[in-house]
Amino acid sequence: MRLWAKLEDRNPTGSVKDRAALAMIRQAEAEGRIKPGMTLLEPTSGNTGISLAMVAKQHGYKLICVMPENTSIERTQLLTMWGAEIITSPAAGGSNEAVRVAKGLAAQNPDWVMLYQYGNEANAQAHFDTTGPELLDDLPTITHFVAGLGTTGTLMGVGRFFREKKPDVQIIAAEPRYGELVYGLRNLEEGFIPELYDASVLTSRFSVGPMDALRRTRELLEVEGIFAGISTGAILHAALGVAAKVEQAGQVADIAFIVCDGGWKYLSTGAYEGTLDEAEAAIEGQLWA
Amino acid sequence: MATEVRVPTILREFTGGEKAVTAEGPTLQAIIANLDANYPGIGGRLLDSSGLRRFVNVYLNDEDVRFLDGLDTAVTERDAITILPAVAGG
Incomplete structure (x- = not known):
């Protein structure tokens, strides 16, 4: 693994x-x-x-x-x-x-x-043309790809690339689960699905809460020395969940996941200080991904 | 057998303001039917004639049920169900 x-x-x-x-x-x-x-x-x-x-x-x-x-x-x-x-x-x-x-x-x-990133095909195409080929060149044995689901551009572009070039690669989405304020719609009809989103490209989709995202962000820092933003912690959490399932099934896997950004832009949120509970309270109500 | 169901703010008008309630049933379909029996009206906000409404996401232990077996997804009392409206990221 x-x-x-x-x-x-x-x-x-x-x-x-x-x-x-x-x-x-x-x-x-x-x-x-x-x-x-x-x-x-x-x-x-x-x-x-x-x-x-x-x-x-x-x-x-x-x-x-x-x-x-x-x-x-x-x-x-x-x-x-x-x-x-x-x-x-x-x-x-x-x-x-x-x-x-x-x-x-x-x-x-x-x-x-x-330009409208949520509906602009060039967003997904960028990943079809660059991110996907880079992954396959560097890791020909790739079995799973895990990324964040925001505009869906990364997942749609890389996903379509692998559907063409290596169709057995599983495409896994991790979406941040924010505090309640962010879901403060007046009615369900105000919901939003990016125009780029095509569910058929994905294998599975996970919702990751702030506590799991923060815990994994800190593990990435402490174990690997990678100083990543909080959304990367959410992606890593989904990747580790997939890894556990694969291991349980007695299989081997090469799971690639995206480090979306560094932690620099989130230092002021309090995500990297104090206990996890304190950090969770600090980012409540913020758009952390 | 009762399974925990976390309800988003927008649907708490049906649950008397409760953030989490319990419901019984072996599948998501049965859970929603049981929810609607206890909190009349909530079922219609989650489902339409084709299944889960477009802007409703339901997660079984954090996994989107649309990538499991949809409304036929098996549920046990050890599971937790989370309902969330679809919102923009990015």
């Missing part, structure tokens, strides 16, 4: 989202939808916004991010550093609210372009 960490925190802005951001901007440029000087708009809980801000700066665009107010201060600082403007959306409802606010702004400002 072997677990392999794919260190996506080593990308230029420190997260896996650099791949999607660059691909979405390149695609829009190739289609002639955007040209330098234009304004881009994006709903984001942070990482995609930071990645887009970096690429936008390099390519000469202005970026406006709609971000829930219950995200860490470091995300605001990084977005500001890369020159993005931030519009905050209410904490209750989490990213759902950011999407709703951004869609409203896009309708009011027809000259702004929303």
Whole structure:
């Protein structure tokens, strides 16, 4: 049984989202939808916004991010550093609210372009073209791939790549289970499923709560010396659950999982200090993934 | 045999504000039927004619039942069921 960490925190802005951001901007440029000087708009809980801000700066665009107010201060600082403007959306409802606010702004400002990571095929395509092939090149014996389910871009792109090239690879999603505030919808019809999501690509899907995510984040730090963000702890938790099942069945496996980002952006949340109970209380109500 | 069912804020109007309740049944389908018998109306918020509603996610011990056997997923009293609305990540 072997677990392999794919260190996506080593990308230029420190997260896996650099791949999607660059691909979405390149695609829009190739289609002639955007040209330098234009304004881009994006709903984001942070990482995609930071990645887009970096690429936008390099390519000469202005970026406006709609971000829930219950995200860490470091995300605001990084977005500001890369020159993005931030519009905050209410904490209750989490990213759902950011999407709703951004869609409203896009309708009011027809000259702004929303690349829309949740429905932009270039997001998944980036992983089909790069993340998937890298995994197969480096780990031809791969049996399982585990990643976070946010926009679903990583899982859809890598999943489709393996469906074509090595169809027996299991594709496993780990989604963060936040505190209640984030699920504060007024009714169930306000729920949200990214347009990119195709359940048939996945083998299984796990919901991971903050305590398990924090525990695994700290284990990764203490055992392997990998300083990862909290969502990576959730992914590792799902990977270890799969590993336990495989081991019980007496099989061997090469399980690759994504380290989405480093822990730097979450230091202020209190996730890395005190007891696990204290850390859990500290991140309650925050969008930690 | 009773299984713990964790209820999201949005459905607690049916459970008198309770965050977690218990329900009996050997499958998820039976659990939901039992829930609806004890908390009338909740079943209709979880199911429509085609099965689980689109924006309702149900997890058996953290695993999405859509990737198990859906409403036919076997449930024991040692399991915990969590109901959550689908929300955006990213």
